Amino acid sequence: MIIFDSTLLPESVPESFLQTSSGLTCDGVPIAGIADAVGTPVYVYAAGAIRQAYQRLDTAFAGYPHRIHFALKSNSTLALLRLLRELGSCADANSVGELQVAERAGFTPEQLVFTGVGKTREELAYAVGRGVAAINAESPGELDRIAEVARALGKAAKVALRVNPDIDAKSHPKISTGMKVNKFGVPIEDAPQLYRERLGTPELQMVGVHIHIGSQITSVEPMVRAATALSDLAIALKADGVPLEHVDLGGGLGVSYDGQPVLSEADYAEAVLPALRRCGLPVVLEPGRSLVAAAGVLVATVVDIKTFPGGRRFAVLDAGMTELIRPAMYGAFHRIVPVAAVEPGTADETWDVVGPICESSDVFGRDRALPPLRVGDRLAILDAGAYGAVMASNYNRRLLCPEVLVDAGGWAIIRRRQTLDDILALEV
Numbered sequence: 299m300i301i302f303d304s305t306l307l308p309e310s311v312p313e314s315f316l317q318t319s320s321g322l323t324c325d326g327v328p329i330a331g332i333a334d335a336v337g338t339p340v341y342v343y344a345a346g347a348i349r350q351a352y353q354r355l356d357t358a359f360a361g362y363p364h365r366i367h368f369a370l371k372s373n374s375t376l377a378l379l380r381l382l383r384e385l386g387s388c389a390d391a392n393s394v395g396e397l398q399v400a401e402r403a404g405f406t407p408e409q410l411v412f413t414g415v416g417k418t419r420e421e422l423a424y425a426v427g428r429g430v431a432a433i434n435a436e437s438p439g440e441l442d443r444i445a446e447v448a449r450a451l452g453k454a455a456k457v458a459l460r461v462n463p464d465i466d467a468k469s470h471p472k473i474s475t476g477m478k479v480n481k482f483g484v485p486i487e488d489a490p491q492l493y494r495e496r497l498g499t500p501e502l503q504m505v506g507v508h509i510h511i512g513s514q515i516t517s518v519e520p521m522v523r524a525a526t527a528l529s530d531l532a533i534a535l536k537a538d539g540v541p542l543e544h545v546d547l548g549g550g551l552g553v554s555y556d557g558q559p560v561l562s563e564a565d566y567a568e569a570v571l572p573a574l575r576r577c578g579l580p581v582v583l584e585p586g587r588s589l590v591a592a593a594g595v596l597v598a599t600v601v602d603i604k605t606f607p608g609g610r611r612f613a614v615l616d617a618g619m620t621e622l623i624r625p626a627m628y629g630a631f632h633r634i635v636p637v638a639a640v641e642p643g644t645a646d647e648t649w650d651v652v653g654p655i656c657e658s659s660d661v662f663g664r665d666r667a668l669p670p671l672r673v674g675d676r677l678a679i680l681d682a683g684a685y686g687a688v689m690a691s692n693y694n695r696r697l698l699c700p701e702v703l704v705d706a707g708g709w710a711i712i713r714r715r716q717t718l719d720d721i722l723a724l725e726v
């Protein structure tokens with residue numbers, strides 16, 4: 299039986315991850331048991347949470363023709379991709395590597411869109427050769443390169459032009475992409491002419507319009523402005539005779555990292571659908587974070603405790619910015635909770651939770667309320683399923699950590715821990 303007692307936890311946890319009398323569980327499976335077997339650091343994912351997030355979004359858009367293209371860049375571990383594919387998801391790839399990983403996970407080329415600011419000629423040739431559903435083109439020069447590559451292959455490429463609407467996503471500056479200061483897309487006012495010019499190019503099938511204004515968007519207003527700009531442009535292009543087949547609203551739906559309510563899938567759909575209905579075209583969505591962030595935790599062990607004069611206490615973990623870079627890179631907040639059950643009535647202390655890397659930014663959280671900690675205790679960093687494992691590095695010759703998927707009351711390693719030999723195999 300799962301007993302959820304919020305007094306056991308300094309901060310509330312997402313539904314799949316609950317503090318119980320046997321400690322933190324993932325869909326009912328004790329995380330301590332997984333950590334005992336696999337070691338730490340380790341990413342643990344809840345299949346149930348991914349299914350729920352997918353279904354929430356799919357249901358929210360059920361009244362309108364739509365396709366969900368999961369953004370691989372948020373997490374592209376094969377087992378998770380297969381899970382999403384079985385749910386009906388398509389995929390959004392940001393590199394030739396992601397295209398190929400998606401294909402290995404079973405996605406067909408018609409289920410793939412290919413995005414990315416700096417696609418090489420080789421990457422374009424691969425995508426055109428495979429016949430992906432759309433290449434989201436970033437510039438007039440890239441449109442020309444796609445046409446050249448397609449001509450050489452004797453093919454026609456399906457293309458959507460990424461437009462930059464100059465909308466402030468009101469998110470973190472490092473993950474806002476839809477303003478003129480950003481490097482993404484073409485200015486929206488240039489789009490009609492670019493489409494008109496390409497209508498006579500037989501190698502280019504201008505099938506879509508693409509927009510993606512940023513990530514971790516938690517307010518409805520930028521989403522509505524983006525959908526409106528997209529729809530208005532599509533209506534104008536159709537009037538110009540462009541044979542559009544879809545509009546692509548990108549990803550960007552935010553998640554709650556602090557437990558406070560954020561924009562729900564239903565609110566998002568309700569807000570953008572009136573604008574989309576005006577153009578009447580099927581919509582492509584490219585969610586990454588909102589499908590997987592809350593489904594993953596990073597589990598780590600305390601390897602040292604330090605106390606500084608003035609009373610600052612540090613818990614040093616065996617995981618750091620090499621496993622999860624979001625706090626160091628974006629100043630991102632992640633809740634941190636103990637893995638073991640906490641004795642009722644235990645008074646919290648104030649802790650700085652840090653990684654082992656020789657960088658001052660290698661900090662997971664400052665001034666966190668946690669029970670007394672000792673070396674060997676385990677902590678879980680919540681909402682680490684998106685932009686976690688995919689951004690890990692071998693800095694300090696640290697090995698990529700394993701990933702575990704919990705499903706149907708059991709669990710499996712879906713990526714083993716890297717070995718030093720794995721890394722050194724590349725070197726002379």
Ligand SMILES: *Cc1c(COP(=O)(O)O)cnc(C)c1O
Nearest residue numbers: 369510513549550584585586587
């Ligand atoms: C990053 C990205 C996404 C996914 O963004 P999320 O915020 O993770 O939903 C979708 N589309 C494009 C073009 C992207 O660059």
